[in-house]
Every structure is written in C-alpha cells, then in structure tokens.
Amino acid sequence: MRRALILLSVLALLGGPGLVAQAPPPAAKEAPVDCIFCRIVAGKAPSKKVYEDQYVLAFWDIRPRAKVHLLVIPKQHVASLKELDELPVETRAALLSACVRVAKDQGILDKGFRVITNAGKDASQSVFHLHFHVVGGEQLREDAITKDPTPQP
Numbered sequence: 001m002r003r004a005l006i007l008l009s010v011l012a013l014l015g016g017p018g019l020v021a022q023a024p025p026p027a028a029k030e031a032p033v034d035c036i037f038c039r040i041v042a043g044k045a046p047s048k049k050v051y052e053d054q055y056v057l058a059f060w061d062i063r064p065r066a067k068v069h070l071l072v073i074p075k076q077h078v079a080s081l082k083e084l085d086e087l088p089v090e091t092r093a094a095l096l097s098a099c100v101r102v103a104k105d106q107g108i109l110d111k112g113f114r115v116i117t118n119a120g121k122d123a124s125q126s127v128f129h130l131h132f133h134v135v136g137g138e139q140l141r142e143d144a145i146t147k148d149p150t151p152q153p
C-alpha cells in the first residue's frame with residue numbers, strides 16, 4: 001500500500017497521465033507594456049468607463065467622432081480581430097453583447113448605431129488592442145466602409 005502511494009506521488013510529480021489535473025489552456029500572451037488599452041484595463045491610464053465585466057471593458061473614445069462614441073475592448077490583449085481565435089469563446093461573445101448593452105445604456109439602440117472594428121494597416125487601425133467602436137446618437141454618414149471619396153474636378 002505504502003509503495004503504491006509513493007508510486008502515485010512520484011507519477012503525480014512527473015505529471016503522469018490521469019493522475020494530475022489536465023494542463024491548463026494555453027496562457028494568454030503577455031500584454032505589451034506600452035499598450036494604452038492594457039494600461040486602461042489595469043487602471044494605470046484614465047478612461048471614462050461605461051461598462052465592465054470579467055471579460056470586457058467599455059469606455060468613451062478620447063476623441064469622440066459622434067455624439068456617442070464608445071470603445072468596447074477585451075481585457076485580454078489581442079492586437080486586432082485577426083487574432084480573435086486567441087480569445088476564449090466567452091470573451092468573444094461578451095464583446096458583441098457588450099456592444100449592444102452599451103448602445104442600450106446610452107439610449108441609442110432604437111434609433112440605430114454602428115459597430116466598427118479596424119483591423120490592420122489598410123483599415124487605418126491605430127491602436128493595436130482589439131476594440132469595437134460603438135457610434136451613434138445622431139445621423140451617421142451612410143457609407144463608412146470605403147476609402148475617402150476622390151475629390152471631383
């Protein structure tokens with residue numbers, strides 16, 4: 001009996017199959033120290049928060065380009081929508097739910113709002129921590145999808 005117990009302990013120390021808890025899911029990548037949105041999540045940079053849960057944070061854009069202009073971000077750092085698969089599925093769901101929730105809280109759900117995410121250079125992404133812009137509160141331009149119109153002669 002004693003020998004069996006010793007064997008179990010040794011196997012457990014070695015991470016033997018079936019004896020210890022499953023390996024944890026791959027750890028989240030370390031957040032870059034210079035990421036402004038990570039600093040906001042950590043409370044090291046100020047923000048006008050409107051919503052927070054265990055997965056996401058929502059706050060006012062520092063340079064609002066509509067009457068309502070909020071940013072919804074995952075607390076875990078990923079650079080853009082291109083890295084969405086690196087986030088746990090709960091966080092992915094929480095991001096979209098939070099977009100609707102903050103729109104509702106701001107009273108812009110019924111009249112309409114827009115959710116945008118810029119991913120990469122061609123989309124003019126400037127902060128490389130995934131974020132969704134939630135904008136509304138007034139009539140928005142019909143087309144926020146294409147490049148700036150070429151000036152007519």
Ligand code: 5GP
Pocket residue numbers: 036047048059060061062063064071117118124125126127128
């Ligand atoms: P992007 O161009 O990457 O899609 O959007 C980045 C957004 O982040 C911009 O709308 C910009 O105004 C906003 N932003 C940049 N730095 C800060 C900041 O320190 N605080 C807040 N609240 N917004 C920021």
Ligand code: ZN
Pocket residue numbers: 031032035036037038039076077078128129
């Ligand atoms: Zn970050």
